[in-house]
Amino acid sequence: MGTQKSKASPPAGGRADTKKKLPEHFRDYRHVWVFMELERGQVHPVSFELLGEGRRLADQLGAQLAGVILGPPGDSTQHAVAEAFAYDADLVYLVEKPLLTDYRNEPFTKALTDLVNKYKPEILLLGATTLGRDLAGSVATTLLTGLTADCTGLDVDADGSLAATRPTFGGSLLCTIYTLNCRPQMATVRPRVMRMPQRSNKPIGRVIRHNLRMWEDEIVTKVVDFLSDGQSENANLAYADVVVAGGLGLGAAENLQLLKNLAHTIGGDYGCSRPLVQKGWLAADRQIGQTGKTIRPRLYIAAGISGAVQHRVGVEGADLIVAINTDPNAPIFDFANVGVVADAISFLPALTEVFIKRLAPRNHMRLVN
Known part of the structure; x- marks a missing residue:
C-alpha cells in the first residue's frame, strides 16, 4: 500500500501546513475521476454528490472532471453517461460488457485498474457504499496506492496534493491524510456527506470507450440470484x-x-x-x-x-x-x-x-x- 502521512487536529481547527516534495513522474497523472456506481441499473445518488465535489477539486487543479462508468451494454449505462454530463463532467470513461451486469469484484477491479494504468488520473473518488468500499480497497491494493476511507472533507493543497480528512479517535479528532509517494490519490466518501449539486441540461460530451479484456470463464464468482433481506420496510x-x-x-x-x-x-x-x-x-x-x-x-x-x-x-x-x-x-x-x-x-x-x-x-x- 502506498505511503501515507496524516496529522490530527481538533474538528473546529484549521489544518496545519505540511511541506511535501512530490516525485517528478507524478506529472503524468492528471485530472479528477469519479466512479459512478450503478445500483440495479440506477445511478447511486452518492455519485452525483461526488461529481459536485470533484468539480470543485478539478477547478482548483485546473484539471478535467471525468465520470467512470462500468456496466452492461444498454439503457442503464447510456443513462449514466448522460447523467455524468448533466452533473458537469467534462468527459466519461465507459466500459460496457455483459459480465459487468452485476457487481463482482474481479471484473470491476480489472476494468477500473486497467483504466487507471492507461489514462492515469491524479485523484479517484468512490462512494463509501457497500460496493464502493469493496471496490476501492481492491483497486488501491492492486495499484499499490493509498486510500483514505469514509472522508468528511476533501481539498487540494498548493502543490496539488489531495488533503483527505476523516474522523478518528471516535470522532473526537479530524485527521487529514496525504498520499505522498503513489498515484492516484484515492478516497471514499459516505453518501450525504457532500451536498448534492444542481443538475443541468449539459449535452453529452466526449466519451472514451475502453475494451475490457476479460471473459466469464475467468471469473470465479457467479451471481445466481438476488434475494430480499426479508425486511418489509427498506430505510432510505x-x-x-x-x-x-x-x-x-x-x-x-x-x-x-x-x-x-x-x-x-x-x-x-x-x-x-x-x-x-x-x-x-x-x-x-x-x-x-x-x-x-x-x-x-x-x-x-x-x-x-x-x-x-x-x-x-x-x-x-x-x-x-x-x-x-x-x-x-x-x-x-x-x-x-x-x-x-x-x-x-x-x-x-x-x-x-x-x-x-x-x-x-x-x-x-x-x-x-
Whole structure:
C-alpha cells in the first residue's frame, strides 16, 4: 500500500501546513475521476454528490472532471453517461460488457485498474457504499496506492496534493491524510456527506470507450440470484427530508411506535442511534451516526438521544435539529438548533397530535401507540 502521512487536529481547527516534495513522474497523472456506481441499473445518488465535489477539486487543479462508468451494454449505462454530463463532467470513461451486469469484484477491479494504468488520473473518488468500499480497497491494493476511507472533507493543497480528512479517535479528532509517494490519490466518501449539486441540461460530451479484456470463464464468482433481506420496510434515511430518530431514552422497544407515528404524520422516515441496533430493536439500516447512515434532512428530530460525537458526525449536516432529552446537560443540546428538556415517551405523542391538527385540521384521528 502506498505511503501515507496524516496529522490530527481538533474538528473546529484549521489544518496545519505540511511541506511535501512530490516525485517528478507524478506529472503524468492528471485530472479528477469519479466512479459512478450503478445500483440495479440506477445511478447511486452518492455519485452525483461526488461529481459536485470533484468539480470543485478539478477547478482548483485546473484539471478535467471525468465520470467512470462500468456496466452492461444498454439503457442503464447510456443513462449514466448522460447523467455524468448533466452533473458537469467534462468527459466519461465507459466500459460496457455483459459480465459487468452485476457487481463482482474481479471484473470491476480489472476494468477500473486497467483504466487507471492507461489514462492515469491524479485523484479517484468512490462512494463509501457497500460496493464502493469493496471496490476501492481492491483497486488501491492492486495499484499499490493509498486510500483514505469514509472522508468528511476533501481539498487540494498548493502543490496539488489531495488533503483527505476523516474522523478518528471516535470522532473526537479530524485527521487529514496525504498520499505522498503513489498515484492516484484515492478516497471514499459516505453518501450525504457532500451536498448534492444542481443538475443541468449539459449535452453529452466526449466519451472514451475502453475494451475490457476479460471473459466469464475467468471469473470465479457467479451471481445466481438476488434475494430480499426479508425486511418489509427498506430505510432510505440518507435522502429523507425529515427524519425522526430515537435513542435509549425511549426506554423500551415498543416505544419505537412513537417514532413511526410522528414520522408518518410529518411525511418523514425514522431511525435510531447505535445502542438500539445493538439491542436488536431496529435493523442496522436504521442506524444514524459515524458507523451508520449520514443524513442531511431539512428537519431532524432526536428523541432520547444523548448526542455523542459518533452520532453528531452523522447528523450535523441537517438544516434544523430538534433535540428532546430529559438531561439538560446532554451533549446533543450543544449542537441542536432547538432543545426540549422533556421525557420523549410523553412528548412524542403530544407533538404528533399537534402536527395532526395543524396538517389535517378536519381529521383528528388519533394514532394507536
